[in-house]
Amino acid sequence: MLKSQDIYFLLFYTMLNLNSTPTNMTTQPTQDRKIFFLFPLALISLFLLGTLRFLLDNLKNNQFQFLWQNKFLRVPINVSENEIIEESCNVFEGKWVWDNVSYPLYKEETCPYLVKQVTCQRNGRPDSFYQNWRWQPHGCNLPRFNALKMLEMLRDKRIMFIGDSIQRGMFESMVCLVQSDGDHTIKRVPPRKIFRIEEFNTSIEYYWAPFMVESISDHATNHTVMKRLVKLDSVENHRKLWEGVDILVFESYVWWMHKPFINATYGSPENVREYNVTTAYKLALETWGSWIESSINPQKQKVFFATMNWEWKGGIDGNCFNETQPMEGPYWGTGSNLEIMSILKDVIEKLKVNVRLLNITQLSEYRKDGHTSVFGERRGKLLTKEERSEPKTYADCIHWCLPGVPDTWNQLLYAILLQDYRNH
Ligand SMILES: *[C@@H]1O[C@H](CO)[C@@H](O)[C@H](O)[C@H]1NC(C)=O
Ligand SMILES: *[C@@H]1O[C@H](CO)[C@@H](O)[C@H](O)[C@H]1NC(C)=O
Ligand SMILES: *[C@@H]1O[C@H](CO)[C@@H](O)[C@H](O)[C@H]1NC(C)=O
Numbered sequence: 001m002l003k004s005q006d007i008y009f010l011l012f013y014t015m016l017n018l019n020s021t022p023t024n025m026t027t028q029p030t031q032d033r034k035i036f037f038l039f040p041l042a043l044i045s046l047f048l049l050g051t052l053r054f055l056l057d058n059l060k061n062n063q064f065q066f067l068w069q070n071k072f073l074r075v076p077i078n079v080s081e082n083e084i085i086e087e088s089c090n091v092f093e094g095k096w097v098w099d100n101v102s103y104p105l106y107k108e109e110t111c112p113y114l115v116k117q118v119t120c121q122r123n124g125r126p127d128s129f130y131q132n133w134r135w136q137p138h139g140c141n142l143p144r145f146n147a148l149k150m151l152e153m154l155r156d157k158r159i160m161f162i163g164d165s166i167q168r169g170m171f172e173s174m175v176c177l178v179q180s181d182g183d184h185t186i187k188r189v190p191p192r193k194i195f196r197i198e199e200f201n202t203s204i205e206y207y208w209a210p211f212m213v214e215s216i217s218d219h220a221t222n223h224t225v226m227k228r229l230v231k232l233d234s235v236e237n238h239r240k241l242w243e244g245v246d247i248l249v250f251e252s253y254v255w256w257m258h259k260p261f262i263n264a265t266y267g268s269p270e271n272v273r274e275y276n277v278t279t280a281y282k283l284a285l286e287t288w289g290s291w292i293e294s295s296i297n298p299q300k301q302k303v304f305f306a307t308m309n310w311e312w313k314g315g316i317d318g319n320c321f322n323e324t325q326p327m328e329g330p331y332w333g334t335g336s337n338l339e340i341m342s343i344l345k346d347v348i349e350k351l352k353v354n355v356r357l358l359n360i361t362q363l364s365e366y367r368k369d370g371h372t373s374v375f376g377e378r379r380g381k382l383l384t385k386e387e388r389s390e391p392k393t394y395a396d397c398i399h400w401c402l403p404g405v406p407d408t409w410n411q412l413l414y415a416i417l418l419q420d421y422r423n424h
């Protein structure tokens, strides 16, 4: 395509030529006359073309975006009657119901952004029932996830999922839920992954920070749960990239719970000692909380915290291998530490900034069938056939297959954002 510079160059070139034409065309007076009329016409056309092109080029650079209607015009979101949730309804209390008509919300093979860790079908999982369950709150119905509405709510915004690999599942789920709308790219900028949707000027981001606060495990790939050292009093390295993000969704649990004690520092970085995990978690949350209070503008930003998710340890081998159905009836695993839950509640309630809990622990606990089991990765590699035949050692009952349970976490987030939108 012609650039505006090219057209102006052509214009300039034509003007030079115009001066030289009479000498070339002396023998043909009639043609000369024609040319005499044609040149100004060409000049005017070229000038108009150039101007148009110049305008278009600038539109692309967003300098005149008000004219670029399709691309940047805000579309009002229609919140219909059946998408409204009464405030009295606790959306986190409910049950899973079989729904193979509406679920899954996307297909594993049509979302290219899933990491190998979560593509259970491709990794050989024989059953796919885990994709067909819908979360049904006791007191109300959840709105169906609508990608266009979600993107409209995220227009000109950044949403960031911060935490460990479980939180990465939530990030990937969100990407897959919206990816069919608009042109998009994914970029790795460790410790972040950034999914951009140009049409909506939206970024969906993931930020690796397994302890919220700083630790020696903050490198995006070079980390191991066997070696942990947490700086309980600092988010210094992280906060630069957290600041100004419109919607922040935090999660941090599994890395703390590896052992009952954890090496950490508070104050002097030289003073490493073992902390009781409960104590350490509380200190870290308070550090995080004071960052929230000092830097979040509640008028512009929203903060969520997803509650813990822990390894499922029932089953024949004491794990989730070969589980194909959700739990029926109440179940609360011993790994979901109620003390940590109440610390979280206390710290958040004391904050001046409204941080909302995504209380997904219980609904996830029911889903013993939703884990990757032996159809995932270990240390960045898919399990070998031999390893798969040893679920006792190798079954992963922490991570989730996608499509799957994390889609529901996002559906809940979506439902809350939609109510915010309506009430604002
Ligand atoms: C809301 O409804 C109008 C009219 O039906 C439609 O043009 C618009 O795209 C809808 N907005 C969204 C975000 O779906
Ligand atoms: C959906 O589930 C019902 C009940 O289990 C079953 O009869 C039906 O064949 C399933 N449909 C599909 C498309 O899998
Ligand atoms: C895109 O969104 C960012 C905020 O995330 C905003 O600063 C910027 O002005 C937006 N760009 C356009 C072209 O609207």
Ligand SMILES: *[C@@H]1O[C@H](CO)[C@@H](O)[C@H](O)[C@H]1NC(C)=O
Pocket: 216, 222
């Ligand atoms: C990983 O990090 C450790 C220190 O935490 C370092 O000694 C090692 O060289 C790193 N490995 C790679 C492959 O970068």
Ligand SMILES: *[C@@H]1O[C@H](CO)[C@@H](O)[C@H](O)[C@H]1NC(C)=O
Pocket: 260, 261, 276, 277, 278, 279
């Ligand atoms: C850690 O501290 C909490 C509360 O202070 C206590 O309930 C828990 O038993 C302690 N854990 C260990 C392993 O000592």
Ligand SMILES: *[C@@H]1O[C@H](CO)[C@@H](O)[C@H](O)[C@H]1NC(C)=O
Pocket: 228, 259, 261, 262, 263, 274
């Ligand atoms: C803390 O660090 C020391 C020294 O590296 C190590 O021996 C100990 O096992 C660590 N404690 C925990 C709970 O990881």
Ligand SMILES: *[C@@H]1O[C@H](CO)[C@@H](O)[C@H](O)[C@H]1NC(C)=O
Pocket: 322
């Ligand atoms: C998995 O469970 C089914 C029944 O639910 C059983 O028939 C099968 O033998 C189990 N497979 C293994 C490898 O344990």
Ligand SMILES: *[C@@H]1O[C@H](CO)[C@@H](O)[C@H](O)[C@H]1NC(C)=O
Pocket: 092, 093, 341, 345, 357, 359, 361, 362
């Ligand atoms: C989260 O939900 C569970 C049960 O669904 C409940 O026991 C727990 O108290 C809730 N946590 C908070 C912080 O509200």
